[in-house]
Amino acid sequence: MKDSGSAALRLGIAVAVLLAGYLGLAWFLGRHIPSNSTVAGVPVGGMSPQRAEDTLRRALASRETAKVTLQAGDKTFQLDPRAAGLSIDYAGTVDGLSGFSLNPGDVWDNLSGGSDEELETTVDRDKLVSALKGAGATLDTAVVQGSVTFPGGKVKAVKPVEGSTMSVDGTADEVAARWPSTTPIAPRVDKVPPAVTAQEVDRAVAEFATPAVSSPVTVKVGAKSFAVQPASFAPALSMKADGSGKLAPSVDNAKLVAAVRKSASAAGLEEKPRDAKITFKGNKPVVVPSAAGATLDEKSVVATFVPALTSPDRTATVTTAVVQPKLTTAAAEKIKPREVVSTFTTYFPYNPPRTENITIAARTLNGTYVGPGEQFSLNKVLGQRTAAKGYNPAPVINNGRLTTDYGGGISQLSTTTFNAAFFSGVKIDEYLAHSFYISRYPEGREATISWPDVDQKWTNDTGYGILIQSFVSNGSVTVTFHGTKVWDIEAVKGPRRNIVQPRTIVDDKPGCVTQTPSTGFDVTVSRIFKKAGKTVRTSTFSTHYIPEDKVTCTHPDAN
Template sequence: MRENGSAALRGTIAVAVLAAAYVALALFLGRHVPANTSVAGVPIGGMSPDSAVQTLERALAPKQKAPVVIQAEGTKQELQPAEAGLAFDLPGTVDGLTGFSLSPADLWTHLTGGSDEPLRTTVDRSKLEAAVGKAGSSLNRKAVEGAIAFADGKVKVTEPVVGRTLSAAATADEIAKRWPTEEPVAAKFDTTEPKVSAQEVERANRDFATPAVSGPVKVVAGSKTFSVAPAEYAGALSMKADASGKLQPVVDDTKVVAAVRAAAANVGLEKKAQDAKITFSGTKPVVTPAVVGTSLDPKSIGSAFTAALTSADRTAKVATTVVQPKLTTAEANKIKPKEMISTFSTQFPYNPPRTENITIAARTLNGTYVAPGETFSLNGKLGQRTAAKGYNSAPVIINGRLTKDYGGGISQLSTTLFNAIFFSGAKIEEHHPHSFYISRYPEGREATISWPDVDNRFTNDTGYGILIQAGVSGNSVTVSFYGTKVWDIEAVKGPRRNVVQPKTIVDNKKGCVTQTPTPGFDVTVTRIFKKGGKQVKSSQFNTHYIPEDKVTCTNP
């Protein structure tokens, strides 16, 4: 009986020992990764969780730092994982591979099983999309419209290109799904189709562009024929897409006309009209006859040439027109000067430099022809008075005092011209009286001049041409107008008013010019226009003169 009890006790103890050993083994195995387990090819079987994480950190560090490559048709961009919010979750990867279990099957798996477990990752979505978006600047591509241009007589074709804009969200989805990977990740794009397709470019080139510049265009104008090469007219051609994306021919008629006319000029087809000219032999007018010109009709050039670009015979028939001169022979004979219509002379004191200035200016003015409607400018005719033109330094009036400058004395010619204008009846546009009165000139009928802004201008509104004759003889200068007399002009001068007496000035400065005293005053001159002895109209000229002070110079 005792022996049986002892055997039972020993059996119980043995079972307890075995159970304890089983539990101990289960506890040990539960704290370690199952045998033969790996993550991304890195063996971690039999390791504790901490050891497994450390092992994976060392082994997978290069893979975690390797750039993510985004690729699009041969173009690549790299993203740094850390900057893009990509990281390995190694604790999370190891978590769940260990754990206590008394199941014999689990213990057997821990001892003999295990597999290649998936590597867990974390993704900061905002960082990833921001990094992908930044890379898009080099991967994006603008859409290119299909187009046809013409250069140097040849067709230049631009093939259409689909535009693309990187989709940060879709590309980020692909990266998050595949990372880590050694293979490039294909970028995801939103595309923009060009309006003008490749098929439309091919059609437009076939139907218009290539035929248009396939050879010269023959132009027939009356009995003459000439050719215009593609290089000469291609600049007038273009193609523009309409709303439906169809390329339509555009022909610049202005450029076509210019190209055709340039080619016509080479064969002497067009001839410019020449105006009749009025020249003079002394005071006798001579008319050189006008010449009628011929020109290609611009309207017929545009339509005929455009049609010829794609026609079988490439021939444009254009019309010619007669071009009349602006001034015909008959009109020139009608308006040519026939008689003296005004003349005026003024006397000048002895002063050789001043006299030479007047002589040079009168010689320049002499023989000037002013056509009907034309405005004449004395400054424009004489230009700036300089020593290089032969002008001398002589007295001029500046700020109410006499001084010296090149061309001094020209105002005498200007005053003489002004009176010839006055009595011709022509329209006075601009004149400026001297600041103080000079006794050799008529009161209120005189005009100074200074370069460049004090001018003497008139418009020939007589309806006929005017020939200006000017010259110096002895101590006088004379200006005469030859034309067709329209008006009888009478000048009526009113009395002096608002008279102001001059002052006396003693000047010791170098360059001082003496002055003879003359009172200042206001005066009005009336210009009366008459026909057949009857007054038709009149105009008034009000002139204000300051006193010419007496100046005594004391500097030797």
């Protein structure tokens, strides 16, 4: 009995030890991850949950922050996972990989088992959707609409191609399911069908486009006719989708009419109207009569030309319309100048090149008409003074010294014109006096000119047209304004002020031009506007002249 009891005791102790060992093993294994476990390819077997979490954070840090690539064909777009609200839930991933169990199968799995587990992620849906909204501009594929055009008078057909637009919500689902994938993620897209089919493009080409530009269109105008080539009228043609999936012909009426009129002009069947012109016959203003023109009627062109594009005889019969000039003879007679408004003459010394320049400029200015409210620009009327226009090198002032340039001397005409404008009462807009005083001009009432910056401008605010007459005769130039006299103008010059004496300069350069000295000074001229002998208003013109230095030239080639 004693031996039997001892054996039972020993057995009980052994069972207790085994049970305690089993419990200890189960407890230990329950606090660790199964030995062969991996997460997203990262080994975590046998680790405690905290150690496994730390291991995953280190191993997947670069993967968690790597850009997410969306790829549609050859187009890519990258997302910043943090900005897109994507993150890895490390604690959630590790949770559940370990746990206490007395089940022998579980204990055995913890001891020798394990598998590759997926990562748990968290997604801020609002941030992800917001980040994806900018991807469409990169990943969308534009639909290619079927079209028919007519470059150079030839038919060009473009077959339609389906497009696609990225679905933001669908792509968000795809990213949430795939991230943190290391391979590009294909966005979900919605197909965009073209407005017309390839079959419709073929039909439009066969039924309209090809016949339309197959040959010239003949245009009949009365007993005459002319041809309009496809290359001429094709730019006015196009084909547009009509909303029902059909391509319909479209015509730019303005371009079509312009093309037909151009061909008509080349054939001598259109004539532009000629405005009446106010000019001189001797010293008397006369009107050169206007003439009406003829042009193809726009409505007639559009109504008959388009049907002719697909008709068997390809012929359009159009009518003409009379085009009146902008300024008729009757209107010109009404505004023709009736009297001399102002006239002014200046005199110049003998200098053939300079005189020829003044003569050319006066001839160009002569006959210029300035309508009511129009601004006159002397530079605009004369243009650049060049040798090709017959101008010669002659003296000009540059930085207070005389030199030579083409057109030198036409400041004489500018000053004369300025004084005619001054005494006509027009509004003086822009002028510049010579830098030093020239004795043949009135003090404070003179104007230089230089291309293109120094100009003389005035606005005809008299309410009537002004016709300018200018000519050179016997060492003088005269400018006369013909129109309707509105003002009696009186000029009153004040005394010279702030007088400055000239210097003496000796110059040995070959381009030197001698100068006779004169003092510099300031002067003010009053312009008094009168009607019926009574002063209405007064304006003033102040001028500053620098002294003209005495220049002696010592070089043998100097002027």
